[in-house]
Amino acid sequence: MPEGMIYKALSGYYFVEDDNGRTVQCRARGIFKKRGESPLVGDRVRFAETENGEGTVDAILPRSTELIRPPVANADLAVLAFSVIRPELNLQLLDKFLVHTEHAGLDALIVLTKMDAVAESEDADRIRRDVDAARELYTSIGYDTIVTSAKKEEGLDDLRDRLSRHISVFAGQSGVGKSSLVNALVPGLQLETSEISEKLGRGRHTTRHVELVKLAGGGYVADTPGFSQLDFAELGIEQIGDCFREFRELAPGCKFRGCTHLHEPGCAVKDALESGGIAKSRYQHYAGFMAEWKENRRRY
Numbered sequence: 001m002p003e004g005m006i007y008k009a010l011s012g013y014y015f016v017e018d019d020n021g022r023t024v025q026c027r028a029r030g031i032f033k034k035r036g037e038s039p040l041v042g043d044r045v046r047f048a049e050t051e052n053g054e055g056t057v058d059a060i061l062p063r064s065t066e067l068i069r070p071p072v073a074n075a076d077l078a079v080l081a082f083s084v085i086r087p088e089l090n091l092q093l094l095d096k097f098l099v100h101t102e103h104a105g106l107d108a109l110i111v112l113t114k115m116d117a118v119a120e121s122e123d124a125d126r127i128r129r130d131v132d133a134a135r136e137l138y139t140s141i142g143y144d145t146i147v148t149s150a151k152k153e154e155g156l157d158d159l160r161d162r163l164s165r166h167i168s169v170f171a172g173q174s175g176v177g178k179s180s181l182v183n184a185l186v187p188g189l190q191l192e193t194s195e196i197s198e199k200l201g202r203g204r205h206t207t208r209h210v211e212l213v214k215l216a217g218g219g220y221v222a223d224t225p226g227f228s229q230l231d232f233a234e235l236g237i238e239q240i241g242d243c244f245r246e247f248r249e250l251a252p253g254c255k256f257r258g259c260t261h262l263h264e265p266g267c268a269v270k271d272a273l274e275s276g277g278i279a280k281s282r283y284q285h286y287a288g289f290m291a292e293w294k295e296n297r298r299r300y
C-alpha cells in the first residue's frame with residue numbers, strides 16, 4: 001500500500017503527497033472517527049486509491065511530535081522569530097518560547113528579524129551589541145541563530161538551508177515579521193501581513209486551515225504560526241528545568257534527585273551560575289517561570 005504525507009486538510013479531504021511527489025485527494029476511513037482519532041497535516045499515512053481517482057487514508061504511522069496549535073504532526077523544528085527592533089528583543093519571552101518548544105519535543109532555530117531597521121535607530125550601537133550577545137549566548141547553549149531582514153532579503157539563504165529536510169512551524173509575537181519572512185521564503189505565497197489585515201479591519205488566522213508549504217530547497221513550513229498560548233498549565237513544575245538545555249545537562253550533578261535548582265544545597269546549576277557557566281538571564285527567567293507556575297496553581 002502506498003505511503004505519503006498529508007500536506008493539507010480541507011473540507012473533509014486530506015491531500016496526500018506520495019514519495020514520488022504525486023498528490024492524491026483522500027477521505028479518511030470511518031474507523032478513525034470511531035477511535036476518536038483524526039489524521040493531521042504532517043502525518044505519514046498509508047492510503048489506497050479508489051476508482052474515482054481519489055483515495056482513502058487507511059493508517060496513520062506513528063508520530064514523532066504533535067502540536068495542537070497549529071494542528072500539525074511530525075513538526076521537528078520551531079522557528080522562533082524575534083525582531084531586534086519594533087518590538088525590541090525580549091529574552092524572557094524567547095526563553096518562554098524555548099520552554100514550550102523543548103516540551104513539545106522540537107528543535108529550535110532562533111531567527112532575529114528586521115535587522116535592516118536598526119541603522120535608523122539612535123540606539124543602533126547598543127542594539128547591535130545586544131544582538132551579538134544574544135547570538136553568542138544561545139549558540140553556546142546549542143541553538144542556531146540567524147539574523148535576517150525580509151525587507152532587504154538578507155539571511156534568507158541561510159534560513160532556507162536550515163529549513164530543508166524539516167517540517168517547521170514559525171512562532172513569535174505578533175508583528176515581529178513572521179508572515180513577511182515566510183512570504184520572502186516562498187515566492188508566490190501571499191500570507192497576510194499585519195498591515196494588510198489592519199487595512200481590511202480583521203484579525204488574521206481566523207478559521208483557516210493549516211497547510212504545509214513546500215520550500216524550493218526542500219522541507220515544509222506550516223502557513224500558520226504556532227505556540228500562541230504560552231502558559232505553563234500543561235507542564236509539571238519539575239519539567240520546567242528540563243526544558244532549559246544547559247540545566248538539564250547539569251542536573252545529574254545536583255545532590256538531590258528532583259532538585260528544583262532554587263533553594264537546595266549541592267545544586268550543580270547554582271554552582272554553574274556562580275562560576276559563570278550558565279547565564280544570569282537564563283537563571284532569572286527560569287526562577288521567574290517557576291514562580292509564575294506556582295502562582296497559577298494557587299489561583300486555580
Ligand code: GDP
Binds near residue numbers: 114172175178
Ligand atoms: P507577523 O505578525 O509576525 O506575521 O509580522 P508581519 O510579517 O505582519 O510584519 C509586521 C510588521 O513588520 C509589518 O509592518 C512589516 O512590514 C514589518 N516588517 C516585517 N519584516 C520586516 C523587515 O525585515 N524589516 C523591516 N524594516 N520591517 C519589517
Ligand code: ZN
Binds near residue numbers: 251254255262
Ligand atoms: Zn539543582
